[in-house]
Amino acid sequence: MFTPFSNEPYVDFTSPGPRQQMLEAIESVRAKLGRTYPLQIGDKRIETGATIRSINPAKSSETVGLVAKATPAHAEQAIVAAAEMFPCWSRVPAEARARYLVRAAALLRRRLLEFSAWMCFEESKTWPEAYADACEAVDFMEFYAREMVRLSHGQPVTPYPGEENEYRYVPLGVGVVIPPWNFPLAICVGMTTAAIVTGNTVVLKPASASPVIAAKFVELMNEVGLPPGVLNFCPGSGGEVGDALVLHPKTRFIAFTGSRDVGLGIFEKAARVQPGQIWLKRTVLEMGGKDAILVDETYEDVEFAAQSIVASAFGFQGQKCSACSRLILHDRQYDRVLSRVVELARGLTIGNPAGPSYYDMGAVIDESAQRKISEYIAIGKREGRAVLADGKVPDGGYFIPPTIIAEVRPDARIAQEEIFGPLLAVIRARDFDEGLAIANGTVYGLTGALFSNDRGRLERARQEFHVGNLYLNRKCTGALVDVQPFGGFNMSGTNSKAGGRDYLPLFMQGKSICERL
Ligand code: NAP
Numbered sequence: 108m109f110t111p112f113s114n115e116p117y118v119d120f121t122s123p124g125p126r127q128q129m130l131e132a133i134e135s136v137r138a139k140l141g142r143t144y145p146l147q148i149g150d151k152r153i154e155t156g157a158t159i160r161s162i163n164p165a166k167s168s169e170t171v172g173l174v175a176k177a178t179p180a181h182a183e184q185a186i187v188a189a190a191e192m193f194p195c196w197s198r199v200p201a202e203a204r205a206r207y208l209v210r211a212a213a214l215l216r217r218r219l220l221e222f223s224a225w226m227c228f229e230e231s232k233t234w235p236e237a238y239a240d241a242c243e244a245v246d247f248m249e250f251y252a253r254e255m256v257r258l259s260h261g262q263p264v265t266p267y268p269g270e271e272n273e274y275r276y277v278p279l280g281v282g283v284v285i286p287p288w289n290f291p292l293a294i295c296v297g298m299t300t301a302a303i304v305t306g307n308t309v310v311l312k313p314a315s316a317s318p319v320i321a322a323k324f325v326e327l328m329n330e331v332g333l334p335p336g337v338l339n340f341c342p343g344s345g346g347e348v349g350d351a352l353v354l355h356p357k358t359r360f361i362a363f364t365g366s367r368d369v370g371l372g373i374f375e376k377a378a379r380v381q382p383g384q385i386w387l388k389r390t391v392l393e394m395g396g397k398d399a400i401l402v403d404e405t406y407e408d409v410e411f412a413a414q415s416i417v418a419s420a421f422g423f424q425g426q427k428c429s430a431c432s433r434l435i436l437h438d439r440q441y442d443r444v445l446s447r448v449v450e451l452a453r454g455l456t457i458g459n460p461a462g463p464s465y466y467d468m469g470a471v472i473d474e475s476a477q478r479k480i481s482e483y484i485a486i487g488k489r490e491g492r493a494v495l496a497d498g499k500v501p502d503g504g505y506f507i508p509p510t511i512i513a514e515v516r517p518d519a520r521i522a523q524e525e526i527f528g529p530l531l532a533v534i535r536a537r538d539f540d541e542g543l544a545i546a547n548g549t550v551y552g553l554t555g556a557l558f559s560n561d562r563g564r565l566e567r568a569r570q571e572f573h574v575g576n577l578y579l580n581r582k583c584t585g586a587l588v589d590v591q592p593f594g595g596f597n598m599s600g601t602n603s604k605a606g607g608r609d610y611l612p613l614f615m616q617g618k619s620i621c622e623r624l
Pocket of ligand 1: 285286287288289290294312313314315316343344345346347348349350353364365366367369370372373393394395396427428429525527553593594595599600
């Protein structure tokens with residue numbers, strides 16, 4: 108029924124047509140700033156009196172929108188609404204559920220620039236980063252729709268005489284979806300629509316830094332006619348509303364993407380069986396990273412390696428779980444790769460992406476991120492040698508210039524702790540073995556890259572570089588749906604592999620049915 112899946116193509120904002128269209132989208136969104144967005148519980152739109160004020164990180168005086176803030180009592184109502192809708196939604200045929208996603212993807216595809224512009228304002232994403240985020244959201248919906256149709260036929264079973272046997276998937280129940288702010292559309296859409304297309308009903312608690320783009324997604328799902336109660340929208344404080352949702356006895360599963368500490372807290376709370384709860388809650392937890400790029404002495408295209416490193420470390424201001432935050436250089440590559448990386452990073456332009464000019468970097472997400480990253484930079488200056496720091500940034504927003512600290516020890520704090528900002532720690536390795544050991548020497552295991560011309564080492568990395576997403580001779584960011592299914596090892600999470608063929612079964616349970624003939 109559906110045509111084969113293919114990834115949404117990107118546009119080139121350096122060419123005049125797309126550039127002009129993006130400028131128009133930004134102006135059109137600017138005219139809509141400051142609006143209010145309600146909670147959505149069942150068929151009710153609820154203004155709560157309290158709001159979350161979403162701001163433009165690059166211009167903190169600018170209000171992007173005001174989103175109604177839920178209390179734990181609203182969380183309770185949202186779970187009840189989702190639970191009431193579950194019996195009905197779970198019986199809607201898989202193909203019909205999939206069609207909601209395909210239709211939503213079609214609408215979003217027509218409005219890619221508008222949604223990108225919202226992310227320029229709310230997230231300070233640069234145009235290409237915002238556009239890639241929106242394209243990934245389209246990809247998730249198109250891919251999961253097709254995956255659900257495939258899985259609706261169940262799995263083959265071995266024939267047995269005198270019986271008819273089948274193995275099918277059934278939905279779990281009420282899911283709580285808790286996305287992070289850093290892919291405010293893609294991850295929010297991916298986790299939510301995976302849960303919905305598999306027949307579950309959802310309470311979505313967006314990240315407090317990106318509630319407007321989440322509200323826009325909820326509007327989109329309303330536009331395609333998703334029945335009330337299937338998707339309930341409950342923005343609010345992670346600590347209060349998040350806890351209430353996770354702990355609720357009617358919650359059947361939690362799909363979370365975010366930091367390690369919050370993920371571990373959810374893991375623990377979800378394991379506590381509540382009075383009246385009759386199942387073990389399932390958790391899909393995707394968490395942080397401390398990702399490394401290793402360049403050995405055999406790799407000759409220093410220019411390509413340096414460009415890839417700068418894109419991985421400073422794209423979206425280093426605020427990607429996949430961002431390169433550790434650069435491990437073989438002793439014999441150290442000086443030439445480092446000097447080119449510094450040169451390229453020094454040339455990056457910084458500004459407000461929601462303006463008329465085109466920049467390489469925007470602001471970091473908020474004041475507390477700016478403070479935390481600045482503290483880490485101060486620590487880094489003590490732990491190593493700052494080779495790029497204190498660059499000039501614009502006023503009026505939460506900007507941090509690209510920062511590179513060289514001669515960092517592998518066990519230094521800036522080489523071990525997730526910082527989530529444009530700070531790159533550079534570590535020297537005397538040989539490939541040591542480089543690989545350093546790369547594997549954190550509690551995380553999300554992404555990693557090796558630049559090498561040695562076939563034997565590339566093969567060893569396939570086996571020994573312990574990350575969920577390994578890249579050989581290319582940057583370590585930019586995973587595409589169904590091309591590089593995404594999810595890490597160890598403290599990077601439960602390895603759910605978003606955008607891959609193993610993902611949807613996490614939102615369902617298998618049922619074996621046998622009829623004696
Ligand atoms: P975060 O602080 O952990 O927040 C993530 C989400 O959890 C937000 O919606 C947050 O709500 C909510 N939350 C906070 N406390 C909670 C609680 N006690 N119970 C339930 N929910 C709670 O992470 P973030 O700063 O948004 O995102 C950055 C992190 O995400 C980084 O560590 C990054 O590596 C990780 N990440 C991982 C992946 C991956 O695929 N592995 C992808 C993207 C990002 P509030 O906003 O209201 O606090």
